[in-house]
Amino acid sequence: MFESAEIGHSISKDDYAREEPVLRSRLLALQYALLAKSTFPVIIIVGGVDGAGKGETLNVLHEWMDPRHIVTTAFGEMSDEERDRPRMWRYWRALPPKGRIGILFGAWHTDPIVDRVTGKISEDELFRATERIVRLERMLVDEGALVLKFWFHLSKKAQKSRLNALEADPKTRWRIAESDWKHFKIYDKFRAVSERALRNTGTAHAPWTIVEGTDPNYRYLTVGRAIAEALERRLDEAVAAPEPPPVPMPPPPADGRTVLSTLDYSRTLPRKDYQRTLEKQQGRLNLLTRHKRFAERSVIAVFEGMDAAGKGGAIRRVVWGLDARQYRVIPIAAPTEEERAQPYLWRFWRHLPRLGRVTIFDRSWYGRVLVERVEPFASDAEWMRAYSEINDFEEQLSEAGGIVVKFWLTITPEEQLARFHAREASPFKSFKITPEDWRNRERAAEYDHAVCDMIERTNTAMAPWTVVPANDKYFARIKVIKTICERIDAVL
Amino acid sequence: MFESAEIGHSISKDDYAREEPVLRSRLLALQYALLAKSTFPVIIIVGGVDGAGKGETLNVLHEWMDPRHIVTTAFGEMSDEERDRPRMWRYWRALPPKGRIGILFGAWHTDPIVDRVTGKISEDELFRATERIVRLERMLVDEGALVLKFWFHLSKKAQKSRLNALEADPKTRWRIAESDWKHFKIYDKFRAVSERALRNTGTAHAPWTIVEGTDPNYRYLTVGRAIAEALERRLDEAVAAPEPPPVPMPPPPADGRTVLSTLDYSRTLPRKDYQRTLEKQQGRLNLLTRHKRFAERSVIAVFEGMDAAGKGGAIRRVVWGLDARQYRVIPIAAPTEEERAQPYLWRFWRHLPRLGRVTIFDRSWYGRVLVERVEPFASDAEWMRAYSEINDFEEQLSEAGGIVVKFWLTITPEEQLARFHAREASPFKSFKITPEDWRNRERAAEYDHAVCDMIERTNTAMAPWTVVPANDKYFARIKVIKTICERIDAVL
Numbered sequence: 001m002f003e004s005a006e007i008g009h010s011i012s013k014d015d016y017a018r019e020e021p022v023l024r025s026r027l028l029a030l031q032y033a034l035l036a037k038s039t040f041p042v043i044i045i046v047g048g049v050d051g052a053g054k055g056e057t058l059n060v061l062h063e064w065m066d067p068r069h070i071v072t073t074a075f076g077e078m079s080d081e082e083r084d085r086p087r088m089w090r091y092w093r094a095l096p097p098k099g100r101i102g103i104l105f106g107a108w109h110t111d112p113i114v115d116r117v118t119g120k121i122s123e124d125e126l127f128r129a130t131e132r133i134v135r136l137e138r139m140l141v142d143e144g145a146l147v148l149k150f151w152f153h154l155s156k157k158a159q160k161s162r163l164n165a166l167e168a169d170p171k172t173r174w175r176i177a178e179s180d181w182k183h184f185k186i187y188d189k190f191r192a193v194s195e196r197a198l199r200n201t202g203t204a205h206a207p208w209t210i211v212e213g214t215d216p217n218y219r220y221l222t223v224g225r226a227i228a229e230a231l232e233r234r235l236d237e238a239v240a241a242p243e244p245p246p247v248p249m250p251p252p253p254a255d256g257r258t259v260l261s262t263l264d265y266s267r268t269l270p271r272k273d274y275q276r277t278l279e280k281q282q283g284r285l286n287l288l289t290r291h292k293r294f295a296e297r298s299v300i301a302v303f304e305g306m307d308a309a310g311k312g313g314a315i316r317r318v319v320w321g322l323d324a325r326q327y328r329v330i331p332i333a334a335p336t337e338e339e340r341a342q343p344y345l346w347r348f349w350r351h352l353p354r355l356g357r358v359t360i361f362d363r364s365w366y367g368r369v370l371v372e373r374v375e376p377f378a379s380d381a382e383w384m385r386a387y388s389e390i391n392d393f394e395e396q397l398s399e400a401g402g403i404v405v406k407f408w409l410t411i412t413p414e415e416q417l418a419r420f421h422a423r424e425a426s427p428f429k430s431f432k433i434t435p436e437d438w439r440n441r442e443r444a445a446e447y448d449h450a451v452c453d454m455i456e457r458t459n460t461a462m463a464p465w466t467v468v469p470a471n472d473k474y475f476a477r478i479k480v481i482k483t484i485c486e487r488i489d490a491v492l
Numbered sequence: 493m494f495e496s497a498e499i500g501h502s503i504s505k506d507d508y509a510r511e512e513p514v515l516r517s518r519l520l521a522l523q524y525a526l527l528a529k530s531t532f533p534v535i536i537i538v539g540g541v542d543g544a545g546k547g548e549t550l551n552v553l554h555e556w557m558d559p560r561h562i563v564t565t566a567f568g569e570m571s572d573e574e575r576d577r578p579r580m581w582r583y584w585r586a587l588p589p590k591g592r593i594g595i596l597f598g599a600w601h602t603d604p605i606v607d608r609v610t611g612k613i614s615e616d617e618l619f620r621a622t623e624r625i626v627r628l629e630r631m632l633v634d635e636g637a638l639v640l641k642f643w644f645h646l647s648k649k650a651q652k653s654r655l656n657a658l659e660a661d662p663k664t665r666w667r668i669a670e671s672d673w674k675h676f677k678i679y680d681k682f683r684a685v686s687e688r689a690l691r692n693t694g695t696a697h698a699p700w701t702i703v704e705g706t707d708p709n710y711r712y713l714t715v716g717r718a719i720a721e722a723l724e725r726r727l728d729e730a731v732a733a734p735e736p737p738p739v740p741m742p743p744p745p746a747d748g749r750t751v752l753s754t755l756d757y758s759r760t761l762p763r764k765d766y767q768r769t770l771e772k773q774q775g776r777l778n779l780l781t782r783h784k785r786f787a788e789r790s791v792i793a794v795f796e797g798m799d800a801a802g803k804g805g806a807i808r809r810v811v812w813g814l815d816a817r818q819y820r821v822i823p824i825a826a827p828t829e830e831e832r833a834q835p836y837l838w839r840f841w842r843h844l845p846r847l848g849r850v851t852i853f854d855r856s857w858y859g860r861v862l863v864e865r866v867e868p869f870a871s872d873a874e875w876m877r878a879y880s881e882i883n884d885f886e887e888q889l890s891e892a893g894g895i896v897v898k899f900w901l902t903i904t905p906e907e908q909l910a911r912f913h914a915r916e917a918s919p920f921k922s923f924k925i926t927p928e929d930w931r932n933r934e935r936a937a938e939y940d941h942a943v944c945d946m947i948e949r950t951n952t953a954m955a956p957w958t959v960v961p962a963n964d965k966y967f968a969r970i971k972v973i974k975t976i977c978e979r980i981d982a983v984l
Contacts, residue, residue, distance in 0.1 A: 032923060057815040062784050066804070067811050067821045074817035079573045105817055157536035171775075174782055283663075290666055312558070319559050324550040325597055329559045337829040431524055444537050 001195045004209060006155040010215035023224045024064045031065045031101065032229040037417075038099030038341075040144040042231065045107045048152030049190065051162045052213025057152070058103060060220050071096045074105040084354040086400035087111070088136065092349040096405075097341035098144070108133050109197060116193045117186055126193070130200035132392065134231035137206040139389050142382070143343035146234050147206040150223055151198060152213045156187050161474030162214070258452045261406045265412050265469045274474035281481045282321030288488045289322060289358065297491065298402045299358040301484060304366050306447075307437045308419040309470045314409065314480045315360055321481065327358035332367065344368055344386075345393055355401055366392055366406075369454045374446045387457040394463040405487050406450065407480055409470040413444060493687045494702060498647035501938045502707035506880070513717045516556045522723040523557045523593065530591030530833075532636040534723065537599045540644030541682065542672045543654045544705025550595060552712050553719075563588045566597040576846040578892035579603070580628065584841040589833035590636070600625050601689060608685045609678055618685070622692035624884065629698040631881050634874070635835035638726050639698040642715055643690060644705045648679050654706070701934075750944045757961045759905050766966035774813030780980045781850065783816060789893045789983065791850040793976060796858050797901030798939075800911040801927045801962045806901065806972045807852055813973065819850035824859065836860055836878075837885055847893055857882055858898075861946045866938045879949040886955040896955035897979050899941065899972055901962040905936060 011019075034042065060373050073094035082090045088108065088290060096102025107305070115121040137147055154162060163180060166172045183190060202208040209226050211219055230352035252258075265433070269277075288294065303311045321325055330351045339347040345365060353359040368386040372378035378386070380396075393403050411419070420441070421432040440447065459465045466483045470476035503511075526534065536553075538546050554562060561633045565586035574582045580600065588594025604621035607613045629639055646654060655672060675682060694700040701718050704709055744750075761769075780786065783945070793810070796805045811819055822843045831839040837857060845851040860878040864870035870878070886896050903911070912933070915925040932939065951957045958975050962968035 055815060055817065059812070059814075062816045063808070063812050067808065067816075067819075068804070068823035071820070072816050079571065081573050103816070129898075162638045312560070316555070318560065320551070320555050322551075323547060324554045324564050324595070325547065328563070331560035 002153050002155075002191065003231055005153040005210045005212040006158070007212070008158075008214060009212045009218045011217035011221055013217070016217040016221065019221060023221065023228060025066050026228050027231075028066065028223060030228060030235065031069060033235050034101070034231060035069055035099045037235065039339075040146055040234070041098050042101040042146045042148065042227075043096065043140060044101060044103045044227065045109070045147070045149040046103060046105050046152070047107065047109050047150070048211070048213065049159060049187075049194075050183050051159055051166065051176075052152035053216060053219050054105070054152045054213075056216065057124045057150075057211075057223055058105060060444050061223065063101070063193050064224065065101070069099075070101045072103040072105060075107065075110070081354065086396040086402070088396055089349060089352060092346060095140075095342060095346065097338065099341070108136065108243070109201060112424065113194050113197050116197075127200065130197050132396075133201050135388070135392050137201070137203065139345075139385070139392075140343060141205040142385055145343070146230060148227060148230055149202075150208060150211055150226070151194070151208050151242045152211050153217070154213045156191075157194050158214045159184060164394060172411050190192045191240065195339045215312075252449050252452070258448065259455055259467060260410055260448055260452060263410065263469050265415075265471045267469055267475050268472040269407050269478060270475040271474060274478060277478050278317060280473055280483070281478065281485055282317070284485050285318070285321035285481060285488075286323070288485060288492065289326060291492050294488070295356045296354045297488070298355050298485065299488065300365065300397055300399075300402050300404050301358070301360045302364040302404070302406040303360065303362050303409070304370070304407065305363060305468075305470065306411055306416060307440055308416055308423065308433075309409035309411045310473050310476055311407075311409055313364060313473060314407070314468075314470075314477050315362055317477045318360065318481050318484060322358055326356070327360065328353065329360045329362055332361060332363040345389065348393075352402075365393065366454060366458075369458075370447065373450050374443055375461065387454075388410040390458055391460055391463075394458075394460065396461070398462040403487050403491060405484050406458075406463060406465045407483070408455065408465055409476060409480075410451075410467060411465060411470050413441075413450060415471045416441065493690055494645050494647075494683065497645040497702045497704040498650070499704070500650075501704045501710045503709035503713055503817075505709070508709040508713065511713060515713065515720060518720050519556050519716060519723075522720060522727065523561060525727050526593070526723060527561055527591045529727065532638060532726070533588040533590050533833075534593040534638045534640065534719075535588065535632060536593060536595045536639040536719065537601070537639070538595060538597050538644070539599065539601050539630060539642070539653060540703070540705065541646050541679075541686075543651055543658065543668070543676050544703075545708060545711050546597070546644045546645045546705075548708065549642075549703075549711050549715055550597060553595070553715065556716065557593070561591075562593045562595060564595040564597060567599065567602070574844065577844050578888040580888055581841060581844060584838060587632075587834060587838065589830065591833070600628065605682070605686050605689050609682050610688075612739040618689065619692065622689050624888075625693050626695055626886050627880070629693070629695065629876070631837075631884075632835060633697040634877055637835070637933060640719060640721060640722055641694075641698060641700045642703055642718070643686070643700050644703050644711070646705045648683075651676060651679065651707045672783055700840060730873035744941050744944070747880060750940065751947055752902055752940055752944060755902065755959060755961050757907075757963045759961055759967050760964040761966040761970060764965065766970060769970050770809060770973070773970065773977055774809070775952065776977050777810070777813035777973060777980075778815070780977060780984065781818060783984050785984045786980070787848045789895060789980070790845045790847050791897065791976065791980065792845065792889055793850070793852045794856045794858065794896070794898040795852065795854050795901070796862070796899065797855060797962070798903055799932055800908055800915065800924075801901035801903045802965050802968055803854060803899075803901055805965060806899070806962075806969050807854055807958075809969045810973050810976060811852065814850055818848070819852065820845065821852045821854055824853060824855040837881065840885075844889070844894075857885065858946060858950075861950075862939065862942050865942050869934045879889075879946075882950055883952055883955075886950075886952065895979050895983060897953060897976050898950075899975070900955045900957055900959045901949065901968060901972075902959060904963050905933075907963045908933065910924070 034040075046058060048054055055207070058072065062072070071094070075090060075094075078090065091104065091108055094102060095102055112121065112126055112133075116123070116126040140147055163176060163184060167176050195449050198208050198210075209222070211222050213219055289299075303315055305311045315329060319329065328351070335344075335347055348365050351359060351361075368378060368390070369383050374385040376383075420433055420437065423429045455465050455467065465478070468476050468479050524531075538550060540546055550564065556566070563586070566588075567582060570582065583596065583600055586594060604613065604618055604625075608615070608618040632639055639780055655668060655676060659668050666753075690700050690702075701714070702713050705711055781791075795807055797803050807821060811821065820843070827839055836925050841850060841854070843853075857878075860870060860882070861875050865875040868875075889896050912925055912929065915921045947957050947959065958971070960968050960971050
């Protein structure tokens, strides 16, 4: 992997002086073309060994292009807000919107490599971490991002003399931290681990460019050209994107029986029992969320369901058991302009709760495989890949202490019709019924199919679905709050 | 202030049972009307003594209304990201957008009161803090927000018996923290300080409602009714807003002489000196921003100026002296949808740097008193009040360790015309010139007037303006980078 980056590449002063102004204006023009189109973001990832000129190269990129449209984030120590959420949260915060270049300095590859070198994680865990990165980058590319990855390398000999030289000069001495020499002592191990990590994460859609760090001119031209060429190709409309192969679609079950059609919709709960049980469960929920071990946990509750199935009512009964200072309900409607400029999961990442808190999503990321599939707002390829993207997302929530609870509230077509009519008749509830609800109802079969696929493909041990027959509201509400309590109880 | 809240208000069970459902559906309907209009946000501030039922009341509000459209934030310990910025930053993050209700639990009033009671700040500092709050709330109201403030009070006797009762019941014991009893011991002091703070911050546009906390029914109805009535009045289009009195406009100087017209535009710097000095100053800037005491400082640099005066070029020369990991350039164009749903300063607050960092605003909040005044996108009253709002804002930046450096780059009309023509002729720069630039040029006199007013009214000791004659680009760039260096140098 690093062989070619240890042969002593260099560019002469004259060659550099000739090429630099050309490359520079080319990059600037491309940056403006990117901005004018604003159809995709450019994510530049910078990593590598200490002392290989990463920072300097970054500064040169800022010189060459218009720094107003570059968003650079350097990842050092986590802030406490970051520590309270999945590891990837800090990177999602730093993603550039469409039209911009985002430079991620020491991004998601760094932690697993350093953790493996220092023995904090096992080889298996390193592999798991790199697999996660592959999926994340795949998703970013699928969402339209141009992902460019640069790894700065130095041979052991070159690194040693570079560190020595920097240290000898008072003007550059500040660049050398104690940790640089400490890292140098474990150079061989670092090299071996990085090599494995880079191999695992170097993919066709997001390959690594290994940059030999010895000669500044060589570094600058290598990185600059790579960016220019990638941007040019991507902006060139004449280079047609290859037609994506048709996606194999999951067929409906051959016998027509589904988890929805075989559900027992007749279950009810008398009002008297309901009131008593509800109060009991709300009290239980309150105690659970105040438990001292809940401070290391969070709840991410997802409410999905048919129109008029009673999502809102169920959510209210849950939150009445919580302290209003502790939870947020996030109603998911059309994305805002800033959200549209990001991958579709971004608007959910931004609302993730800190530890000790509860976030309830009233509709959620599952819109991608429900309404966006049926309408269709998303292409087949888009919603088909969403299943695994969502599973990855929920796995990260769960690993970071999140308790992911997902509900599908469902009612029979007859019950839905009755509720629609009742809503229309009530001056107080008529705002809840729109022409869209009637239209969705006509597409019930398509929605059923989408719902069954969704449950089948995203029902994981870490984040299971609870399908709630909701013809009887009392039964449904108790089922919901009890399920949440049980899930919290099980982990405390 | 608290007299009426110590007389033992209460509402009988029957009265409450009769009124509660009416109030509740009224509130819900109003909440939906607010959302449908989405023309203003509702900011509900909750403060008061311990054990007065603030949390319970909040929970009841969440029960009564649709919790999906309420954004509640409880302010406890600051996160490290919050500590690195002005105190008010955490509150700006929590402001609800138009159409929503935001509940701020323990908002900006709490810290100054507690700090005064515990002797951390002097009486003068308390007064200063409350004055700042008055101005903040005035600004929020002027920006359209409905600000409702509730202070929960208990007499000393009532508080003691309530704390005892809560502690005796195992179901409520968790609500009492050690600090509650500690606060009780200083009840008298707390009462006296809060009274002063409340008097200072109770204004006509954002008055306090003092709520006696002894009887839950009374608390809930008091708060619920106050919200309903305020919302109803505000949503009722028939209640015409009083015509705002005409704003006294600052006249131009009688002799026609201004800071701009008396500027010496003839200053130049030979290219040879420029190169040498530029490198020297960039090195200086680099060392200064790496100084260990800079870790407790940040730079907020504002670039304003005439079209084609060379803002972009000057910014580039500054950032080349910085490490790309350390700074952000924020180009200010039209606000996004999320930004339009907030007070105009919100979009600048969100980009404030942490300590140890540099943020450069390419155009800034001064747009309010420049383009928005001249176009006019803002009413006279709006841009007139912006001067003091901006001064307040910059004062907070400065107090939090920020070094605020502001530049006005100016060129003569002849020089501007020459640059416009040069830009049009260059294939590489033609994107920089638009019909708007020509239109602005025709309004030069209006802009001049606005610029002079701006400098006069916002040139403060903490955040002074540097007016830079920029006919000679070399001179201007050196002036800019030198000024930044000197400002940092002066405080380190």
